[in-house]
Amino acid sequence: MSKVKHSAFKYDFLGSDPKDIQRSVSNHLVYTIGKDPYTATDHDWMMAFSHVIRDRLIERWMETQRNFYRHDAKRVYYLSMEFLIGRSLINSLLNMDIHNACTEALHKLGIELERLRNLEHDAALGNGGLGRLAACFLDSIASLNIPGYGYGIRFEYGMFRQKIENGCQVELPENWLIHDNPWEFPRPEVSYRIRFGGRVMEYQDTTGRRHFDWIEGDVVIAQAYDTPIPGYKNDTVNNLRLWSAKAYEDFDLNRFNEGEYTEAVVGKTLSENISKVLYPNDSSTMNKRLRLKQQYFFVCASLKDILRRFFTDHDSLSDLPDKVAIQLNDTHPAIAIPEMMRLLMDKHHLEWQPAWEITTRVFSYTNHTLLPEALETWPVDIFEQLLPRHLQLIMEINRRFLLMLGHLHPGDMDILRRLSIIDEGNGRRIRMAHLAIIGSHKVNGVSALHSELLRNSTFKDFNSFYPGKIINITNGITPRRWLYQSNRGLSTLISDAIGPEWIRDLSQIKQLESLAEDSAFQERFCAVKQANKQRLAKLILYYLDSKVDSNMLFDVQVKRIHEYKRQLLNLFRAIALYNRLLDNPNANHVPRTILFGGKAAPGYTMAKLIIRLINDVADVIDNDPAVSDRLKILFIPNYDVTTASDIIPAAELSQQISTAGMEASGTGNMKLALNGALTMGTMDGANVEMHENIGADNIFIFGLTTEDITRLNRQGYQPRRYYDSDPVLKRVIDMIANGFFSPEEPTRYRLITDSLLNNDHFKVIADFKSYLEVSDRADQVYLNTAEWNRRAILNTARMGYFSSDRTIQEYAEKIWHVKPIR
Incomplete structure (x- = not known):
């Protein structure tokens, strides 16, 4: 069989003018989809058009990868269980700068781009901030020309599709791959064997050195699927490689021939369950095992793939830290540390010390x-x-670490217990964060406050043992997705005012500051916001059959439902405002729509009960004609990237009200502020830095600080004292506890009210009065339209620091030590 002569392989780059694109769409409709214009559905057109865009991505993708090899570039590998990339079509058009040409080409074919956009499924590869952050980082890595790869799992089903029935969250399968995914490339030739179970065999070589072989057990195949990630107008296209689980032996013909049809495919089913569902409910032992299998599955395949790529051009493993940087996004991929040790020692026969030095230099x-x-x-x-082999390695890592720690703290058994990877006091458990800290050369928090608390509280002892290892890199968001793409009206207004360079360099947006006092610009800014509110109101009417007045204040809290994020505090405020309207109907109240959105984990009983309470309160208020024209509460189901892109541009007030010291960073706060919403928040996470950058007058801060909470806990927090002394709060809690919002089941929410009055771990009751006061202050500003618009413009103008481009630049300089390849 003859080999291809690569030097003789030539191809022409596809054109990007409207005629070229129109011709390509027509060709793909016929030759890829197998339809003609007379029989093609909208979905057929969408798939044909997606392939046109994919073709142009591929050209840049291949050239990018060749360029990395030519420069022998150091590569960054971002390991994450989640990549919430959302939809790819419009993002690709804008980043490749062919949006206008494509719009014109489709229009000539009688197709509107907006129609096709709405047919694309969100890639359901995450459930919240962790996955969306990873997607922002991939965009910035590519936009900064950094050689980077994402590695994760190609989940067949996302976390779940959320539906609300009788006020309750119902979880349905989120089958985002129900139609072909035009953005991925199956790579059946890139597959690796992944082992589970079995046993470890020990033997000695002729020199007396001990060796270990992990043998037997069950084997699953990890097959690669690649998704191109384009940078912004720079022709760099990086790669997201996701692993799908395939059976090693998927069909037992003998059992099938004996009539045991189900048993004949049981091995295939069990193997492929690994990449079936994102985060199965881990309340059962079986699902706990599946979660751990998922983590090891993608980590093992990714490290094997990383080493394969390294050995393409390099021979010595001592060069690995100079050519490879691996970032662990949270602890889910922390098993990569013992896995790298296993590969270096058991497969490449390195001694412990050089293997450990390589491992710690590679990982962060x-x-x-x-x-x-x-x-x-x-x-x-x-x-x-x-x-079993990884447990041996973890135990050895821990033994060596505790020996070093013991030398520094002789006789101090308490510090050994605190820092040990193995928690002996809680049923013998492996602390993955401890493993990640010990096995990495750098550890970073994601906001200034969060990193300070890591160093001085959560990992205080580690910070003393490894001075300088724990650093801060504040999170950011990509302005391409979260302003340029999501809010086209505001993007155009900004570019007309200061030019388009802000899209590539968000620090440029600071130039808007000089226009904050300009009444004409304020009016245009306000008109864009109003158009976004009207668009959202139409979507709500269409999808939820609920009328929303776009002239009301849009007051938004969209994020995962969790007690520490305190959707309950927002709801208490809503009930207090409802009572005010009942008591003083003629007072000058600001009409508002309070929008909630977010999913509760399937096994999180309290979070699901909070969702039901939100919907019960919304029903009561909606059906009360005395207030329904001035106060509305709406829970928007199945919050995802696309839904966020619809809500965030329309938001005017952003609720970022987590208990101080509990939100690591938050990125929803950044997205909303960048789009001109004023923040109402605690001094928590990145709110602290937003307060510094935006200015105290342009953000509504309230509530206890981390120091206040520490002091309150030390004194002995008694929530009932607040309840007894505040009649407004007491009335709200009593209404919930006594069934005002659930007359058919008066005790439905006693779990919530009892928990708050007896414990209130998240200080909802303690912060209520301060929260209501700052809400009133925000209302007073909102009544002054010009002043509100001035502050909204300053919010947008002062968000330049919170670009993920800045974040990635800091990772590149402080942790990865990589340079862009242009």
């Missing part, structure tokens, strides 16, 4: 949480069953 870890219950741990016995 991003921490995303301060909540103890969210710091991932795994029972030792599950590791022993599924990953």
Whole structure:
């Protein structure tokens, strides 16, 4: 079989003018989709057009990868369980600068681009901020010309599709791959064997050195699927590689011939379950095992792939840290640390010390949480069953670390217990955050406050042992997706005023400051916001059959439903405002629509109960003619990237009200402020830095600080004292507790009210009065239209620091030590 002569392989870059695109669409409709214009559905046109865009991505993609090899570039590998990339079609058009040409080409074919846009499914590869952050980072890595790759799992089903029935969250399968995904490339030739279970065989070589082989057990195949990630107007296209689980032996013909049809495919089913569903409910032991399998599955395949690529051009593993940087996005991929040790020692026969030095120089870890219950741990016995060799390696890593720690703190058993990877006091569990810290050369928090708390509280002892290892890199968002694409009206207004360079360099948006006092610009800014509100109102009417008055204040809280994010505090305020309207109907109240959105984890009982309470309160208010024209509450189901892109441009007031010290950063706060919403928030996460950058007069801060909460807990917090002394608060809680919003089941929400009055871990009751006061202050500003618009413009103008381009630049300089390849 003859080999292809690569030097003789030539192809012409496809054209990007409207005629070329029109011709390509027609060709793909016939030759790829197999339809003609007379029989083609809208979906057929969408698929044909997507292939046209994909063709142009491929050209840039291939050239980018060749360029990386030519420069022998150091590459960044971003390992994440989630990549919430949303829709790719419009993002690709804008980043490749062919949006206008495509719009014109489709129009000549009698097709409107907006129609096709709405047919694309969101890529359901995440459930919240973690996955959306990873997607922003991929965009910035490509836009900055950094050689970067994302690695994750190609989940067949997303977390779930949320539906609201009788006020309750119902989880339905989120089958985002129900139609072909035109943006991915299956790579059946790129596949790796992944082992689970089995046993470890130990032997000695002729020199007496001990070796270990992990043998037997079950084997699953990881197959690669590639998705191109384009940078903004720079022809760089990076790669997101996702792994799909395939059976090693998928069909038992003997059993089938014996009539045991189900048993004949049971191996295939069990294997492919690994990439079936994002985050299965881990309340059962079986699902806990599946979660750990998912983590190891994608980590093992990714590291094997990284080493394969490294060995294409390099021979010595000592060069690995100079050519490879691996970022662990939270602890989900932390098993990569013992896996790298296994590959270096068991497969490439390195001694412990050089293998450990390479491993720690390659890995870095991003921490995303301060909540103890969210710091991932795994029972030792599950590791022993599924990953016996990795348990050995973790134990050895821990033994060596504790020896060093013991030398510094002789006789101090308490610090050994606190820092050990193995938590001996809680049923013997592996602390994955400890493993990630010990095995990485850098650890970063994601906001100034979060990183400070990591160093001085959560990982205080580690910070003393590894001075300088824990640093801060504040999160950011990509302005391409979250302003340029999501808010076309505001993007055009900004570009007309200051030019388009802000899209590539968000620091340029500061030039808008000089226009904040300009009444003509204020009016145009306000008109864009009003158009976005009208668009959202139409979508709500169409999809939810609910009327929303676009002249009301749009007051928005969209994020995962969690007690620490305090949707309850917002709801208490809404009930207090409802009572005010009943008591003083003629007072000068600001008419407002309070929009909630977000999913609760399937096993999170309290969060799901909060969703039901929101909907019950909304029903009561909606059906009360005395207030329904001045106050409305609406829960928007199935919050995802596309829904966020519809809501965020229309928002005027942004609720960022988490308990101080519990939100690591937040990125929804950044998206809303960039789009001209004023923030009402606590001094938590990135709100602190937003307060510094936007200015105290342009953000509504309230509530306890982290120091206040520490002091309050030390004194002995008693929520009932607040309840007894505040008649407004007491009335709200009593209405909920006594069934005002659930007359058919008066005790429905006693779990919520009892928890608050007896514990209130998240200080909802303590912050209520301050929250209501700052809400009133915001209302007074809103009544002054010119002043509100001035502050909204300054919010947009002062968000330049919160670009993910700045974030990635800091990662590149402080952690990865990589340079752009142009």
